[in-house]
Amino acid sequence: MKSLKAGLAVAIGIVVFNWSSALAQGSGSVFESSSTCKECHEDIYRNWRNSLHALAFTNPIFQTAYNKAYRETKGEARKYCLGCHAPTVRITGDYDAELPITAEGVTCDFCHTVTGIDLESPGSPFVSSPGDVKRSVLKQAESPHHKTEYSSDFASSKLCAGCHSFKNRHGVAVGDTYNEWKNSEFAKEGKQCQDCHMQQIAGRTAIEGGRDKIHDHSLSHNLASMREAVKLKFVKAKSTGSRFSAQVEIHNAKAGHNIPTGTPERHLVLEIQTKDRGGSVIETQKRVYHKSIVNSKGAEIFSDGDVFLHGVQIVEDNRLRPGEKRLEKFVFSKRVREISSVSADIYFLYEPLVAQKTEMRIPFFSADVFVK
Ligand code: HEC
Ligand code: HEC
Ligand code: HEC
Ligand code: HEC
Ligand code: HEC
Known part of the structure; x- marks a missing residue:
């Protein structure tokens, strides 16, 4: 499905979002760009780059819907849609999408600086602490660029729930993948979203000092x-x-x-x-x-x-x-x-x-x- 969408984007040929103007603005963000992570996490970057997470803001299907919603609500939709499709705005406040990091959609540094998840607070489920410490499931990870910290949240469906279950402003469960899962046998058996969607594949966790297996960041469903x-x-x-x-x-x-x-x-x-x-x-x-x-x-x-x-x-x-x-x-x-x-x-x-x-x-x- 991912490749079909990518194909569609090319076929339709509309670029609603203007990359070059965003890039000209310079950084000024508390989040680091995926292009920095790419220097060492080359395999994971390549894997993520064509995922719907990376394209969550720029893809023409979202942009078309977003522009329509934006017009209809006189801009109010920004606060709502971007919280999931370009989640760094939750911290940067860049609702006009001027920072390049916003165009990176669901980007590396957004996920890897999450320090807590509060599903009781649907509008703001993520506790984010962007900065020097990058978190995930590796134990004893050492990096020349940042500090690391093990966090069991990264092996849990809770991390995904913040965006993959949502009610709209009328209280209707528009998308409810997390709760569908939570009531299933899979949840009882402890099988998390990641166990199916981010399986381990061949690749280096980092160019230097890394390990031989990475978790698939492409979300591909072939x-x-x-x-x-x-x-x-x-x-x-x-x-x-x-x-x-x-x-x-x-x-x-x-x-x-x-x-x-x-x-x-x-x-x-x-x-x-x-x-x-x-x-x-x-x-x-x-x-x-x-x-x-x-x-x-x-x-x-x-x-x-x-x-x-x-x-x-x-x-x-x-x-x-x-x-x-x-x-x-x-x-x-x-x-x-x-x-x-x-x-x-x-x-x-x-x-x-x-x-x-x-x-x-x-x-x-x-x-x-x-x-x-
Ligand atoms: C200069 C190289 C370098 C850069 C740049 C870099 N990293 Fe790392 N990172 C590493 C190395 C090396 C490891 C350890 C890998 C291992 O132990 O398998 C690591 C580990 C990690 C881990 C695992 C933490 C854990 O304990 O599970 C995460 C998450 C991570 N990096 C995210 C990022 C993100 C996000 C960026 C960009 C903002 C980034 N890194 C930039 C080198 C780098
Ligand atoms: C709570 C998080 C969240 C909010 C808020 C949100 N979305 Fe989404 N949206 C998602 C997720 C997750 C998906 C993809 C998976 C799915 O269908 O559940 C998605 C999918 C989409 C798709 C389909 C994209 C594609 O590539 O097929 C469109 C279009 C879309 N959203 C538009 C919007 C618009 C417009 C708004 C604001 C009015 C919005 N979304 C608000 C999380 C959100
Ligand atoms: C910050 C919000 C956010 C988080 C956290 C998040 N996602 Fe997503 N995810 C999205 C959005 C938005 C899309 C849809 C992008 C689009 O199509 O425009 C998406 C798309 C997807 C898709 C592709 C759907 C399709 O139509 O092919 C899968 C699979 C997915 N996410 C799985 C996960 C898993 C597994 C996790 C947890 C490890 C996770 N996501 C965490 C926001 C998020
Ligand atoms: C037992 C394995 C399994 C688990 C656990 C699982 N999924 Fe899936 N998921 C699949 C399969 C297989 C598909 C492909 C079928 C489909 O597209 O509906 C899929 C499809 C999806 C899609 C794309 C839907 C579409 O129509 O394109 C999204 C989004 C998604 N999963 C998110 C999640 C999230 C979030 C979780 C955790 C709350 C999760 N999945 C847990 C196996 C799983
Ligand atoms: C949607 C959130 C999300 C995004 C976006 C994301 N990651 Fe991850 N990452 C995870 C999760 C979850 C794991 C652990 C998966 C597991 O345990 O099954 C992980 C694992 C890792 C690890 C540890 C090694 C491994 O593969 O297990 C590194 C390093 C890493 N990610 C770097 C990155 C980089 C670099 C990017 C951007 C190019 C990125 N991640 C984008 C959620 C994310």
């Missing part, structure tokens, strides 16, 4: 892991008289939270098609898994930015809970005698608002059964 996340099985496929029925079991097997999780613009689609002997489609049916949020007039909101501002109620949520297996039944009535096979496809459908509405389909599971 197709292989997504394919494993949702499993699908045909339970039944047969015709009775003028009807053909198919039953499939869809299983959220590997995600530590609902699928889809996060902002409500993400839809998971299960598509079942009957086909004739020649492979041509006779009939198509779909189930869409998503969380549906409406505005005060009861109309469903489809864009991520709007949902943050105008969502007042969750009216439907049929997403697959962690570990859930659900039996879905489909009945077909068209040209039943000619049905030769049924196919099942699952894909993510995501329609972000960028310049014009763009559709992204990310297929990740496909199966066929022959019935004759």
Whole structure:
């Protein structure tokens, strides 16, 4: 998904944010730039650089939504959106995004100078102490550039919760990944966000004096892991008289939270098609898994930015809970005698608002059964 988004950014070719003007402002920030960390933490930097964390502020999907929210609220949205998409502003107060560090999005020095997390304080969950001490999970780490400190928070979902669970100003849980996880078996077993999203991979923790394994900072979810996340099985496929029925079991097997999780613009689609002997489609049916949020007039909101501002109620949520297996039944009535096979496809459908509405389909599971 990450690479698709990067591809989209190139294809659309709009650069809403002007890097060069920000860079001309000079630093003046209490946070250090990722380009400083890069000098020694080259592998981690390269790994992080194309992540959605690094792009959280500059990516065109965010920028489009942000500019709209900004206009609608006469600038008030700055205080709200940037707290997560460019979290250094929480300390620097750079809500006009003039400092280069702001454009670094969820940057190294923001995370690694967190000294405490207070989830009871939703507007300001992070206790930040930017400066000389960099914290994480290494014991006895020694650096020529900074002091180090071990902190168990870095191995805990709590660190992620500050941004990955949020209510909007109407109290609606727009994104609730952390709580979905917290109520799951994964949480009971002690499996944290990092255990799935920041696994250890080959690389040097630092050019000099480092170790051989790094935690993956890219947040990549490649197709292989997504394919494993949702499993699908045909339970039944047969015709009775003028009807053909198919039953499939869809299983959220590997995600530590609902699928889809996060902002409500993400839809998971299960598509079942009957086909004739020649492979041509006779009939198509779909189930869409998503969380549906409406505005005060009861109309469903489809864009991520709007949902943050105008969502007042969750009216439907049929997403697959962690570990859930659900039996879905489909009945077909068209040209039943000619049905030769049924196919099942699952894909993510995501329609972000960028310049014009763009559709992204990310297929990740496909199966066929022959019935004759
Ligand atoms: C001059 C080289 C250098 C620079 C610049 C540098 N570091 Fe380090 N850092 C190191 C070394 C060496 C280690 C120890 C690595 C090890 O023990 O595996 C380290 C360790 C760390 C750790 C582990 C702390 C722990 O106890 O778990 C963090 C976090 C860290 N650095 C963050 C940063 C950040 C953020 C920046 C940029 C603001 C940065 N570093 C800049 C050399 C550097
Ligand atoms: C300071 C806020 C912040 C913190 C802390 C944070 N994230 Fe994020 N994360 C974001 C934002 C904002 C995005 C979305 C960026 C975008 O797409 O514009 C994001 C995106 C992601 C994505 C990619 C989602 C996708 O659509 O592909 C994953 C996975 C993720 N974060 C996991 C984590 C994990 C795991 C942690 C804890 C170790 C964490 N995040 C901590 C703010 C944060
Ligand atoms: C047991 C493994 C596991 C755990 C634990 C886990 N995740 Fe995930 N996560 C996945 C898988 C697999 C996917 C891919 C399926 C998907 O995209 O929904 C995913 C997807 C995501 C996405 C992207 C959603 C999208 O539609 O692009 C985000 C954001 C995310 N996880 C954040 C988190 C956070 C935050 C936590 C901790 C509170 C966490 N995850 C815990 C396995 C896990
Ligand atoms: C979203 C917060 C976040 C951001 C942004 C982030 N890190 Fe980390 N970093 C972590 C977490 C969490 C761990 C520990 C992961 C674990 O224990 O599973 C970690 C581990 C590390 C370590 C210890 C070695 C290792 O791989 O375990 C170093 C060094 C480090 N990060 C440097 C950096 C640098 C440099 C950047 C920017 C290029 C960066 N980090 C960006 C959260 C972050
Ligand atoms: C509490 C933290 C938080 C706040 C506040 C927040 N976001 Fe986000 N936003 C996230 C996270 C985390 C993600 C990505 C993962 C997910 O979907 O949960 C995200 C994803 C998005 C996306 C999808 C980006 C993509 O690359 O697909 C858009 C657009 C977006 N946010 C816009 C906004 C706007 C506009 C505001 C302010 C009105 C805002 N956000 C406020 C945390 C936040």
